[in-house]
Amino acid sequence: MKLQQTRECPAAAPETTDEMPFSSDTPGDTGSTLLSFFRERLRCACADLIGGILYYSGIIQLVVWIRRKVLKRGRLLIIVYHRVTRPCRGVADISISPQNFIEHLGYLLRRYRILSIDECLNYVHTRTYPERDSVLITLDDGYEDNYTNAFPELQKWGLPAAIFLTGDHIGKEQMLKEEQIREMAGHNITFGAHTMTHPLLSALDTVDIRREVWNAKTTIEKIINKPVRSFAYPFGSEGHFDRRAVAAVAHSGFNCAFTTIKDDVTVEHSLFELPRKVIADFSMPAFSAKIEGVFDVMYTLRRALHRAHTTVRR
Ligand SMILES: [Zn+2]
Numbered sequence: 001m002k003l004q005q006t007r008e009c010p011a012a013a014p015e016t017t018d019e020m021p022f023s024s025d026t027p028g029d030t031g032s033t034l035l036s037f038f039r040e041r042l043r044c045a046c047a048d049l050i051g052g053i054l055y056y057s058g059i060i061q062l063v064v065w066i067r068r069k070v071l072k073r074g075r076l077l078i079i080v081y082h083r084v085t086r087p088c089r090g091v092a093d094i095s096i097s098p099q100n101f102i103e104h105l106g107y108l109l110r111r112y113r114i115l116s117i118d119e120c121l122n123y124v125h126t127r128t129y130p131e132r133d134s135v136l137i138t139l140d141d142g143y144e145d146n147y148t149n150a151f152p153e154l155q156k157w158g159l160p161a162a163i164f165l166t167g168d169h170i171g172k173e174q175m176l177k178e179e180q181i182r183e184m185a186g187h188n189i190t191f192g193a194h195t196m197t198h199p200l201l202s203a204l205d206t207v208d209i210r211r212e213v214w215n216a217k218t219t220i221e222k223i224i225n226k227p228v229r230s231f232a233y234p235f236g237s238e239g240h241f242d243r244r245a246v247a248a249v250a251h252s253g254f255n256c257a258f259t260t261i262k263d264d265v266t267v268e269h270s271l272f273e274l275p276r277k278v279i280a281d282f283s284m285p286a287f288s289a290k291i292e293g294v295f296d297v298m299y300t301l302r303r304a305l306h307r308a309h310t311t312v313r314r
């Protein structure tokens with residue numbers, strides 16, 4: 001898990017990329033070395049190759065069909081991107097190329113109903129599921145390329161999305177500017193808070209957690225001149241936030257909070273610990289394998305085989 005800041009983008013520290021069936025068990029070091037850049041590109045190339053085989057052989061479509069028959073309802077899914085720009089050294093693990101982003105939107109438009117954050121929350125509130133498979137698109141950290149590269153594509157199709165801003169980073173180099181935030185807020189983009197400085201919340205004392213949460217909310221509200229009701233935990237996996245962080249968010253006037261714990265949203269989920277799937281720079285077939293859960297199944301099988309192998313060797 002990478003917790004330190006990247007060199008190319010000093011304003012924000014990245015979240016993790018997701019696991020894949022052929023990736024290492026440990027996420028490794030920072031994305032700032034040439035070696036880690038090539039490792040990330042190799043990881044995505046492998047995903048593209050395997051995703052292509054799964055997609056064009058019809059396996060993914062079969063999985064979708066079987067799941068639909070078993071569940072007898074639609075899925076509720078939340079995905080998260082970070083940067084929408086050509087992956088480069090230092091930020092390869094949190095970037096997706098604009099071309100792949102467009103292809104992802106094309107897949108989602110064909111397969112899913114794309115929800116606003118309020119529509120998504122309504123299902124959780126009412127403990128119901130959508131008829132059709134449905135997805136909420138989110139972007140974390142507030143990079144300027146969200147405005148230059150993602151926003152035009154979202155607008156072209158009239159798609160809603162939610163962007164979570166880190167308060168102290170607004171206006172800095174490579175990050176969203178206040179006027180860009182205001183423009184997007186008027187065009188189907190919901191803004192949420194992502195703390196003030198993007199800390200590891202579980203490592204802070206309670207007073208600092210509350211300050212990070214509350215100050216981010218008021219900072220963004222001043223910019224968009226409307227209430228900020230949603231929050232995303234920095235890094236967002238288990239161990240990166242704790243009960244104190246959940247309580248601070250719940251008591252600061254937010255009505256939901258998002259993690260990066262990968263799962264479908266179910267009626268059992270708390271509004272303050274909603275799962276999201278982190279999306280890497282995958283081609284459309286690999287993206288489909290990821291969000292349809294095929295990579296997750298492969299990853300689980302790989303880990304089970306590894307555990308069984310370790311047990312036998314003992
Ligand atoms: Zn973040």
